[in-house]
Amino acid sequence: MEDKHQWPLYEVFVRSRGGLDHKHAGSLHAADARMALEHARDLYTRRLEGVSIWVVRSTDITASDPADADSLFEPARDKVYRHPTFYDIPDEVKTL
Amino acid sequence: MYTQGLDVPSPEPPATLDGGLLEKRFLERVDAEEKIEPKDWMPERYRTTLIRQISQHAHSEIVGMLPEGNWITRAPTLLRKSILIAKVQDEGGHGAYLYSAAETLGVSRDHLVEQLLSGKAKYSSIFNYPTPTWADIGAIGWLVDGAAIMNQIPLCRCSYGPYARAMVRICREESFHQRQGYDLMLQLARGHTSQKRMAQEALDRWWWPALMMFGPPDSESTHSGDSQRWKIKRFSNDELRQKFVDFTVPQAKFLGLTVPDPLLRWNEAAGRHDFGPIDWSEFNRVLKGNGPCNTERLAARRSAHEEGAWVREAAMAYAEKQRVRNEKVAA
Numbered sequence: 001m002e003d004k005h006q007w008p009l010y011e012v013f014v015r016s017r018g019g020l021d022h023k024h025a026g027s028l029h030a031a032d033a034r035m036a037l038e039h040a041r042d043l044y045t046r047r048l049e050g051v052s053i054w055v056v057r058s059t060d061i062t063a064s065d066p067a068d069a070d071s072l073f074e075p076a077r078d079k080v081y082r083h084p085t086f087y088d089i090p091d092e093v094k095t096l
Numbered sequence: 097m098y099t100q101g102l103d104v105p106s107p108e109p110p111a112t113l114d115g116g117l118l119e120k121r122f123l124e125r126v127d128a129e130e131k132i133e134p135k136d137w138m139p140e141r142y143r144t145t146l147i148r149q150i151s152q153h154a155h156s157e158i159v160g161m162l163p164e165g166n167w168i169t170r171a172p173t174l175l176r177k178s179i180l181i182a183k184v185q186d187e188g189g190h191g192a193y194l195y196s197a198a199e200t201l202g203v204s205r206d207h208l209v210e211q212l213l214s215g216k217a218k219y220s221s222i223f224n225y226p227t228p229t230w231a232d233i234g235a236i237g238w239l240v241d242g243a244a245i246m247n248q249i250p251l252c253r254c255s256y257g258p259y260a261r262a263m264v265r266i267c268r269e270e271s272f273h274q275r276q277g278y279d280l281m282l283q284l285a286r287g288h289t290s291q292k293r294m295a296q297e298a299l300d301r302w303w304w305p306a307l308m309m310f311g312p313p314d315s316e317s318t319h320s321g322d323s324q325r326w327k328i329k330r331f332s333n334d335e336l337r338q339k340f341v342d343f344t345v346p347q348a349k350f351l352g353l354t355v356p357d358p359l360l361r362w363n364e365a366a367g368r369h370d371f372g373p374i375d376w377s378e379f380n381r382v383l384k385g386n387g388p389c390n391t392e393r394l395a396a397r398r399s400a401h402e403e404g405a406w407v408r409e410a411a412m413a414y415a416e417k418q419r420v421r422n423e424k425v426a427a
Binding site: 005006007009026027028029031032035042043046047063065066067 | 133135136137182185186189192193196199204205206261262265269408409411412414415418419
């Protein structure tokens with residue numbers, strides 16, 4: 001599937017500020033991981049959009065299939081008791 | 097995710113659903129303003145329309161670097177030079193975001209580049225006009241990027257997720273392009289008479305090509321119907337063109353420059369400007385490859401691609417060597 005002459009595809013994740021998660025920014029082609037980092041710097045952080053970058057080969061990501069979303073996430077659907085709002089606590093009870 | 101590796105379209109729809117039902121569900125999702133993502137089912141025509149539009153858009157960004165790159169070494173001050181380099185670098189970046197978005201539809205980068213270089217794919221005909229003076233750099237930022245923004249803002253809400261997200265990023269960066277252009281024009285317009293004349297001549301050159309950037313009139317636009325149904329396109333060519341004229345005419349007035357259209361009038365009753373007829377024969381001539389710079393632009397792209405080939409190959413060979421070496425160390 002992958003053309004030998006074409007640089008492989010990497011997915012880029014950028015942490016915009018300390019304390020935040022890395023977030024998917026986009027993708028790019030690079031010969032290796034180090035080049036992917038440098039290209040990511042030039043492509044996705046030209047205006048100081050980040051303090052840290054992750055790159056990962058796109059083919060190394062395993063993703064769920066949106067077509068299976070119904071069955072994949074079904075187990076969580078009938079478990080409303082996982083949310084604190086499920087429980088009615090009398091008004092007299094404080095700090096709970 | 098912008099990953100073509102993950103996003104190979106399934107050749108057959110699931111056996112339980114027929115094509116009609118899938119298309120109905122797809123349209124319901126579009127109507128509900130849900131985003132369509134790469135692995136979602138989509139009509140084949142939606143896919144091909146998007147590949148054509150996104151790749152043409154990417155090619156335009158890449159070719160768009162050329163008329164301005166021409167002036168980097170001749171910018172009048174270090175600040176103007178730095179600004180121009182930053183702008184041209186942005187255009188390259190925009191091309192890269194858009195190629196990535198197109199790749200999620202199952203087409204390879206190499207194939208897209210090949211289509212541009214062979215002349216099979218189109219790019220915005222605006223970039224086939226020359227930039228003979230420094231004022232052209234101002235006029236491009238103000239008018240060409242201004243028209244591009246007008247076209248692109250609605251695309252941020254396009255139904256295809258990767259394209260919409262790329263456009264959000266692009267629009268955020270594009271505003272600087274337009275403002276630096278207007279700032280440049282303002283400086284010339286407030287300068288010596290010869291500088292003001294230079295600004296006027298650039299406006300004369302770029303006004304009509306900028307209006308043509310919105311594409312053929314609605315009565316002749318062949319792709320609009322489906323694109324509007326699929327929420328790829330939100331406004332018609334003529335609507336956007338009118339909006340651009342209404343925004344830009346007062347800006348020209350502030351510069352003390354004259355829009356080169358003797359029929360341009362404010363229409364009080366309609367609340368908009370009326371403007372003269374566009375010479376579509378010129379548009380078609382440029383589109384068909386007979387503009388002032390078509391040959392030069394493609395030749396520049398081809399030679400950049402060919403002269404860079406050894407770099408791409410060497411980087412790949414180096415990466416492969418490192419991989420083999422690391423495997424040996426690990427073993």
